[in-house]
Amino acid sequence: MRTLKEAKVGQTVVVKRIGGEGPVKRRIMDMGITKGVEIQVRKVAPLGDPMELNLRGYELSVRKADAAMIEIG
Amino acid sequence: MDIRIALAGNPNCGKTTLFNDLTGSAQYVGNWPGVTVERKEGRLKGRRDVVIEDLPGIYSLSPYTLEEVVARGYLVKERPDAILNIVDGTNIERNLYLTTQLMELGIPVVVAVNMMDLVQKNGDAISLDKLGQMLGCEVVTMSALKGQGSVEAALRAVKAAQEKKEAALPNVFTGSVERAIAHIEESIAEVVDKRSLRWHAVKLFERDRKEREALDLSPALKERLEAHIAKCEEELDDDAESIITNQRYAYIRRVVERAVRKRAAGHALTASDRIDRVVTNRLLALPIFAAVMAFVYWVSISTVGDWVTGWTNDVLFGEMICGNLRAFMEGAGCAPWLTGLVADGIVGGVGSVIGFVPQMLILFLMLSILEDVGYMARVAFIMDRIFRKFGLSGKSFIPMLISSGCGVPGVMASRTIENDRDRKMTVMTTCFIPCGAKMPIIGLFAGALFGGSGLVATSAYFIGVAAVILSGILLKKTKLFAGDPAPFVMELPAYHVPAAANVLRSTWERGWSFIKRAGTVILASAVILWFLQSFGVVDGALQMVEDNNTSLLAAIGNVVAPLFAPLGFGSWKAAVATFTGLIAKENVVGTFGVLYGFAEVAEDGAEIWSLLAQDFTQLTAYSFMIFNLLCAPCFAAMGAIKREMNSAKWTFTAIGYMCGFAYAASLIVYQLGMLLHGGGFTVGTAAAVLALAALVYLVVRKNRHGRAAGAATSVRAASLE
Numbered sequence: 001m002r003t004l005k006e007a008k009v010g011q012t013v014v015v016k017r018i019g020g021e022g023p024v025k026r027r028i029m030d031m032g033i034t035k036g037v038e039i040q041v042r043k044v045a046p047l048g049d050p051m052e053l054n055l056r057g058y059e060l061s062v063r064k065a066d067a068a069m070i071e072i073g
Numbered sequence: 074m075d076i077r078i079a080l081a082g083n084p085n086c087g088k089t090t091l092f093n094d095l096t097g098s099a100q101y102v103g104n105w106p107g108v109t110v111e112r113k114e115g116r117l118k119g120r121r122d123v124v125i126e127d128l129p130g131i132y133s134l135s136p137y138t139l140e141e142v143v144a145r146g147y148l149v150k151e152r153p154d155a156i157l158n159i160v161d162g163t164n165i166e167r168n169l170y171l172t173t174q175l176m177e178l179g180i181p182v183v184v185a186v187n188m189m190d191l192v193q194k195n196g197d198a199i200s201l202d203k204l205g206q207m208l209g210c211e212v213v214t215m216s217a218l219k220g221q222g223s224v225e226a227a228l229r230a231v232k233a234a235q236e237k238k239e240a241a242l243p244n245v246f247t248g249s250v251e252r253a254i255a256h257i258e259e260s261i262a263e264v265v266d267k268r269s270l271r272w273h274a275v276k277l278f279e280r281d282r283k284e285r286e287a288l289d290l291s292p293a294l295k296e297r298l299e300a301h302i303a304k305c306e307e308e309l310d311d312d313a314e315s316i317i318t319n320q321r322y323a324y325i326r327r328v329v330e331r332a333v334r335k336r337a338a339g340h341a342l343t344a345s346d347r348i349d350r351v352v353t354n355r356l357l358a359l360p361i362f363a364a365v366m367a368f369v370y371w372v373s374i375s376t377v378g379d380w381v382t383g384w385t386n387d388v389l390f391g392e393m394i395c396g397n398l399r400a401f402m403e404g405a406g407c408a409p410w411l412t413g414l415v416a417d418g419i420v421g422g423v424g425s426v427i428g429f430v431p432q433m434l435i436l437f438l439m440l441s442i443l444e445d446v447g448y449m450a451r452v453a454f455i456m457d458r459i460f461r462k463f464g465l466s467g468k469s470f471i472p473m474l475i476s477s478g479c480g481v482p483g484v485m486a487s488r489t490i491e492n493d494r495d496r497k498m499t500v501m502t503t504c505f506i507p508c509g510a511k512m513p514i515i516g517l518f519a520g521a522l523f524g525g526s527g528l529v530a531t532s533a534y535f536i537g538v539a540a541v542i543l544s545g546i547l548l549k550k551t552k553l554f555a556g557d558p559a560p561f562v563m564e565l566p567a568y569h570v571p572a573a574a575n576v577l578r579s580t581w582e583r584g585w586s587f588i589k590r591a592g593t594v595i596l597a598s599a600v601i602l603w604f605l606q607s608f609g610v611v612d613g614a615l616q617m618v619e620d621n622n623t624s625l626l627a628a629i630g631n632v633v634a635p636l637f638a639p640l641g642f643g644s645w646k647a648a649v650a651t652f653t654g655l656i657a658k659e660n661v662v663g664t665f666g667v668l669y670g671f672a673e674v675a676e677d678g679a680e681i682w683s684l685l686a687q688d689f690t691q692l693t694a695y696s697f698m699i700f701n702l703l704c705a706p707c708f709a710a711m712g713a714i715k716r717e718m719n720s721a722k723w724t725f726t727a728i729g730y731m732c733g734f735a736y737a738a739s740l741i742v743y744q745l746g747m748l749l750h751g752g753g754f755t756v757g758t759a760a761a762v763l764a765l766a767a768l769v770y771l772v773v774r775k776n777r778h779g780r781a782a783g784a785a786t787s788v789r790a791a792s793l794e
Binding site: 018021023024025026027028029030031032034035037043044045046047048049050052056057058059060061062063066 | 132133135137163164165166167170312314315318319322323349353354355356358359450454455457458459461560561562563564565566567
């Protein structure tokens with residue numbers, strides 16, 4: 001299964017499933033990363049982590065470790 | 074009875090601007106009880122009977138972050154008369170997510186769509202009628218930045234409060250979820266406040282732990298609820314919390330499809346996107362960051378900041394106030410102790426509080442601009458990779474940088490860090506970075522014992538940075554910083570031109586809170602230490618002494634000196650110098666001067682180098698230096714720590730930790746140094762070896778407390794690589 005962490009910069013992907021549990025998962029979902037949402041990977045920070053995403057019309061940054069919990073199609 | 078209106082909205086939605094606009098100068102700024110989350114309250118301009126409560130900016134009402142818990146607690150327990158929910162029109166989907174939660178509380182809600190001008194500029198359109206129809210509440214527009222429509226929005230909220238027009242519940246949940254929630258509502262109708270029945274039912278469905286604790290339901294009822302939830306989870310193959318979030322966003326999609334018309338599909342680049350392409354560009358981001366930081370440092374520490382601090386301390390307080398006051402009091406024939414108390418103790422103490430303020434205001438002005446523009450979030454984005462390893466935030470970079478000039482504004486600069494744990498960690502460690510006032514101490518010993526070698530100063534910075542890194546790793550594994558992991562899922566808000574009024578107000582608030590909250594501690598400690606330094610028992614009577622050698626402080630120094638013996642500087646002179654260093658670190662040099670019989674010495678104490686070289690060896694001097702660089706900072710910085718921690722326990726923990734760490738570091742350096750110089754293995758050496766072993770253990774041990782989810786994530790991430 002591919003995760004958001006492996007998505008390339010510039011790619012637009014659709015979220016299939018969100019793994020993990022508790023506060024981290026809740027926070028990710030509260031920010032609008034839910035099943036079926038389209039996410040565009042904008043860029044990766046200069047030091048290689050975190051990554052910048054565009055979804056629901058705004059910019060969000062997540063760490064790669066957290067992005068690895070988000071399965072994409 | 075006053076009418077209470079709560080302002081609720083996401084961070085960066087323009088809430089602060091609106092609040093300032095609505096209340097003007099009639100504001101009260103404080104803290105929510107027991108936490109460092111700022112609480113702001115004010116009265117509506119022209120309507121003194123309306124109290125506006127500015128809730129912290131939040132994305133959701135989940136039970137996890139401090140801000141969310143504070144906002145929830147206020148809304149559920151204190152029930153304001155109406156909620157004015159500010160929604161950023163350019164980011165409406167995510168903003169409405171909070172709205173769907175606020176509507177469930179059974180409190181009248183008015184939705185104010187902000188930044189309508191930007192929405193129109195982007196070529197989009199929002200139909201207020203349709204939005205209001207679907208949400209089931211009143212919707213108005215405003216532009217907080219231009220001050221348009223804000224008072225009207227507030228008055229609508231007042232009207233809604235007076236009419237007690239509760240928001241109709243929108244049809245957020247569908248199918249089996251709605252049925253399950255309805256069942257839960259039925260089961261708990263007798264035990265909760267009926268007005269917020271939906272809120273309680275949804276929270277119980279989510280298995281919200283704060284709600285469960287608060288309600289204390291019977292085991293039979295709990296079991297019944299659990300059956301409803303489990304059935305729903307099985308049907309939808311997801312956990313309850315996710316089901317709710319999914320349905321809320323699905324509902325918002327339906328609302329947005331009806332009420333918002335987007336100009337074109339796809340991701341058109343806005344002006345903000347174009348700026349960000351350069352500012353967080355892979356190649357340019359770090360050079361731009363370095364340039365911005367260099368500029369902030371240059372203005373607030375090296376040039377303007379240094380001039381204003383120098384002028385306030387030396388000219389304004391030193392000559393104009395202190396000098397003239399002393400001349401006046403002496404002329405009027407006041408007793409010398411009274412002149413001393415007023416001129417040196419009190420005015421000097423006040424001066425040491427006020428002296429920091431101009432520099433702080435300049436720094437805060439720059440930080441407020443960076444924050445208001447939206448660059449602060451980018452700082453965290455760029456630096457996160459490095460700092461999170463030490464349990465710090467990317468935003469910790471700024472406090473650390475500023476602390477190399479002065480720890481007081483450095484500690485205060487930690488305010489920009491949202492996460493409570495990251496902020497506390499930053500406050501606890503940032504004073505390890507050698508500040509400007511510690512430079513004379515380094516100069517003194519470098520000159521007296523190391524032939525003026527520049528390596529001494531360089532090594533001091535290395536020790537400072539190493540202390541920060543070790544402490545970060547060590548502390549994040551302790552119980553103090555245990556608990557739920559704080560996810561780094563951060564919005565990068567669109568850049569915008571800062572509002573002058575906002576910037577100036579937040580600058581002033583920070584400066585004033587330092588004077589008010591830190592000032593008392595600083596003043597009291599300065600006066601006490603002045604007394605100990607200027608009085609002594611001579612000929613069996615307490616009287617004022619000219620010579621520090623006979624002061625009460627010298628007596629105390631004698632008592633505590635043995636404590637420092639294992640560090641190699643157990644003389645009372647070194648102990649006294651360490652104490653006076655608490656008033657201001659550069660005092661260490663002056664104190665040594667006085668104790669060696671010089672009334673006044675140069676900044677680096679060149680006059681006493683030869684005398685110092687007789688009492689200290691290179692090793693003891695270095696040990697003394699390390700201790701003084703790392704131990705409790707000056708009173709002003711301690712005051713700042715108290716202000717930022719907002720808790721006596723945390724303040725003492727922080728200062729205690731610094732002293733303990735300094736003691737251990739000096740002990741290790743001195744004792745192991747002695748061993749290498751053929752001093753033989755003594756009890757001290759054993760203690761140093763133990764301290765070193767403990768330090769290594771604390772740094773490398775596994776993290777048993779909290780951060781479990783985060784750790785699990787990184788393990789999974791590692792296995793994927």
